[in-house]
Amino acid sequence: MKAEHKSMNTYLKYTLILAGSLCLGGLLGIGFVYFNADDWGDGFKGIFRIIRGNLLPILVMVFIISVVYGEIVLRKMKALTGSLSRAEDEESDRLEYELDQVGNAGVIANNILSVLAILILSTGYSLQYISDVVKEEKIFVLSAFVIFVIHSAYGGYWQMRYVKLVQKAYPEKKGDPASRKFQQQWLESCDEAEKEIVFQGTYKSYMSVMKILPMLAAVSMITHLLWNTGIMAVFMVGIIWIVTVVSYCRACMIKKGQQIGRGTK
Numbered sequence: 001m002k003a004e005h006k007s008m009n010t011y012l013k014y015t016l017i018l019a020g021s022l023c024l025g026g027l028l029g030i031g032f033v034y035f036n037a038d039d040w041g042d043g044f045k046g047i048f049r050i051i052r053g054n055l056l057p058i059l060v061m062v063f064i065i066s067v068v069y070g071e072i073v074l075r076k077m078k079a080l081t082g083s084l085s086r087a088e089d090e091e092s093d094r095l096e097y098e099l100d101q102v103g104n105a106g107v108i109a110n111n112i113l114s115v116l117a118i119l120i121l122s123t124g125y126s127l128q129y130i131s132d133v134v135k136e137e138k139i140f141v142l143s144a145f146v147i148f149v150i151h152s153a154y155g156g157y158w159q160m161r162y163v164k165l166v167q168k169a170y171p172e173k174k175g176d177p178a179s180r181k182f183q184q185q186w187l188e189s190c191d192e193a194e195k196e197i198v199f200q201g202t203y204k205s206y207m208s209v210m211k212i213l214p215m216l217a218a219v220s221m222i223t224h225l226l227w228n229t230g231i232m233a234v235f236m237v238g239i240i241w242i243v244t245v246v247s248y249c250r251a252c253m254i255k256k257g258q259q260i261g262r263g264t265k
Contacts, residue, residue, distance in 0.1 A: 028222075044227075052123040055144040059120055063151040066113040070158045073106030074165065081169040099169060106162060114155045121148050206248050213241045 051058060080099045087095050124130075124141055133141060160177040167173045175185035187198065220233040 048123045051120060052129070055120065055124045056140045056147065059117060059144050059147045059151070062113055062117050062120065063147055063154070066110070066117075066151060066158075067154060069109055069113075070106060070154070073102055073109070074158070074161055076102045077106070077162070077165045077169075081165060084169055096169075103162060103166065107159070110155055110158055114152065117148055117151050121145070206244065209244055213237060213244070217241065 077099060080095055080102065084092060084095045084099065121144065124144065130138065130141055163175070163177045163182075167175075172189055173186065174189035175182045179185065187195065190198065217234065217237045220229070220237055223229045224231060224234060
């Protein structure tokens with residue numbers, strides 16, 4: 001009886017969440033109509049036009065920030081790696097933690113700036129726009145594309161240098177950053193405690209993605225409804241959603257099958 005009562009509470013809670021979501025959607029719809037959603041769309045288009053008109057200097061600024069911060073991070077990591085080789089046990093633990101902090105900050109910044117560069121470039125990444133601009137402006141647009149390619153190449157080289165520095169600090173870490181099997185090689189070289197950290201971090205990442213994907217799907221559908229932004233955004237979010245769930249479930253079943261196989265031997 002208690003289990004049945006608990007299940008009924010679960011269903012009731014889910015029903016209330018659905019009802020609340022419908023009410024929220026209705027209120028948002030009324031708000032968009034009342035405040036004239038078309039004006040919001042015109043405002044966003046104005047922002048895009050400003051970014052597109054200054055595509056080259058903005059991308060150059062992002063590239064400079066990426067290089068400056070990236071080199072500062074690598075220099076700090078190199079100094080910490082040198083200190084780590086001479087440190088005692090307690091000092092070594094502190095330095096290892098600090099090395100991880102600095103390295104993770106660099107990886108996060110590297111990815112954020114790379115995605116930011118993609119978003120900025122996408123405002124002018126259109127054959128129609130390129131064909132419509134005058135000859136003098138095409139030079140700036142093409143230069144912006146060149147800066148973007150250089151920035152992307154630097155990001156890749158930065159990550160390889162980062163991996164090499166980590167391998168210098170921890171010689172037991174294996175894997176070639178340019179190899180397609182790098183993640184597998186790296187994980188195999190980790191001890192059980194490190195693997196546990198990776199698995200827990202991966203699961204938390206999965207949970208975060210599964211929380212944000214429904215929101216992104218809703219936003220992409222609403223923006224398409226109001227401003228005809230295109231179905232491609234909805235389609236891509238749906239593909240990411242499916243791939244994430246299938247990959248996670250498949251990995252869990254493979255891992256469970258391996259454990260059962262080991263247990264029967």
